[in-house]
Amino acid sequence: MTTIQLPGLIDVHTHLRVPGGEHKEDFATGTAAALAGGVTMLLGMPNTSPPLSTPDVMQATHQQAQANTRCDLGLFAGASPEDIDQLPALAPHAVALKIYLNDTFGPLRVDDVPTLMACFETWPREKMIAMHAEKQSVAVGIGLAAAYNRPVHFCHISRKQEIELIAQAKTKGLPVTCEVAPHHLFLNEEDAKRLGPLGDMRPLLGTPEDVEALWAHINTTVDCIATDHAPHTLEEKASDSPPPGIVGLETSLPLMLTAMYNGRLSLDRLIQLMHTNPRRIFNLPEQPDTHVEVDMTPTTIQNKNLFTKVGWTPFDGTKVAGQVKRVILRGQTVFQDGKLLAQPGSGTVIPKSSI
Ligand code: NCD
Ligand code: ZN
Ligand code: ZN
Numbered sequence: 001m002t003t004i005q006l007p008g009l010i011d012v013h014t015h016l017r018v019p020g021g022e023h024k025e026d027f028a029t030g031t032a033a034a035l036a037g038g039v040t041m042l043l044g045m046p047n048t049s050p051p052l053s054t055p056d057v058m059q060a061t062h063q064q065a066q067a068n069t070r071c072d073l074g075l076f077a078g079a080s081p082e083d084i085d086q087l088p089a090l091a092p093h094a095v096a097l098k099i100y101l102n103d104t105f106g107p108l109r110v111d112d113v114p115t116l117m118a119c120f121e122t123w124p125r126e127k128m129i130a131m132h133a134e135k136q137s138v139a140v141g142i143g144l145a146a147a148y149n150r151p152v153h154f155c156h157i158s159r160k161q162e163i164e165l166i167a168q169a170k171t172k173g174l175p176v177t178c179e180v181a182p183h184h185l186f187l188n189e190e191d192a193k194r195l196g197p198l199g200d201m202r203p204l205l206g207t208p209e210d211v212e213a214l215w216a217h218i219n220t221t222v223d224c225i226a227t228d229h230a231p232h233t234l235e236e237k238a239s240d241s242p243p244p245g246i247v248g249l250e251t252s253l254p255l256m257l258t259a260m261y262n263g264r265l266s267l268d269r270l271i272q273l274m275h276t277n278p279r280r281i282f283n284l285p286e287q288p289d290t291h292v293e294v295d296m297t298p299t300t301i302q303n304k305n306l307f308t309k310v311g312w313t314p315f316d317g318t319k320v321a322g323q324v325k326r327v328i329l330r331g332q333t334v335f336q337d338g339k340l341l342a343q344p345g346s347g348t349v350i351p352k353s354s355i
Pocket of ligand 3: 013
C-alpha cells in the first residue's frame, strides 16, 4: 500500500444550507463530509434562506456554525441590493464577500452597477470579493478588479472562453484568481444528458472542448480546486423544477488523485490547488499539526459510503486511484478508515473575534 501525506485540504466553495435548508445539509453533516474528503477548512456560501446579507442572520449563523462544525469554517457575506448599506457591519463576521452576477439557486443576485460599485467601495480592502460570473460576466469582474485595483476571485470557472479571458487578465498583471470544480473537469454535456437532474448545476457541464481547456490551464491559470458542494435531496431532484447543484466534498480529492495518477498534475501542484493557494488567496489561518493520509489503492465511489445528508453523488460507481485513510486536525485523529471521530462543535469558526 502506498501512502501519501497531504496538508489539511481547504475548500473555499461549499453550501452547508444553514439557515433554511437543513433538510439538505447542516454544519454537522457538511463538515463530516468535509473530513471524510480530507478537507479540514472550508468556506460556506451565503445563498441560504434567509441569505447571509444582514448582520443579524450572519451573526446567528456564525453561532450555529460554532456549535456544530467538526472542522474549521468561515462564512461568505452575500451582496444584495436591498441590504447593500449593511456591508461594513457584515464584514467582521465574514471571511469574504460573494456577488452572484448570474442566475443560480437562491435569491441573491446583483445586476446593477451602483450595487457593484458599493461592493467595491465599502467592502474592506483586505477581504476578498468572490463572484459567480459566467461567460461575459467574467469580463465585468475583470473590469471591476482593474477599475478598483483590488483582487477578485472567480468561482467555478467552467468554459474555455472564461479561462482564456482570466489567463489574459493575468498576463496583464490584474489581481484576479479562479477556482475550478472537479465536476467540470471530469464530466461534460454528454454526462449531463445521461444524468438528467443529477448532472444539473450552475454553471452547466461544458463541452469536451471546455473540459480540455480547463485541463490545459490546470498547471498555470487555475488557482484552486473548489467543490461547489451544493446538496439537494433526490426528492427535490426528481421534482418538476429540480434545483441546480451537486455535492462534491467527498469526491474531490479521490478524483484529483486519479488525475495525478494519470499524469495530469504533480503531487506538488495538487497541494498548491487544494491547500496553499486557497489559504493565500483568502488569507486563511494555518492549522498546526494538521494533515491527511491518503491510501493510493484503487477504489470505487459509492453513495452508501457518503456522509453528506443527501446521500448521493453523480460519481456513484466511478473508479478512483485513492482515498482518505486518516485525517488529523490539530493533533487529533478526526477521521480514520471510514469512521468519523470529530464531534460537532470541535472545529473553529473564523474570524474568531466576531463572536
Ligand atoms: C448552487 C446551490 O445549489 O446553492 N448551485 C449550483 O448549481 N452550483 C449555487 C451556486 O453555486 O451557484
Ligand atoms: Zn455559483
Ligand atoms: Zn456554489
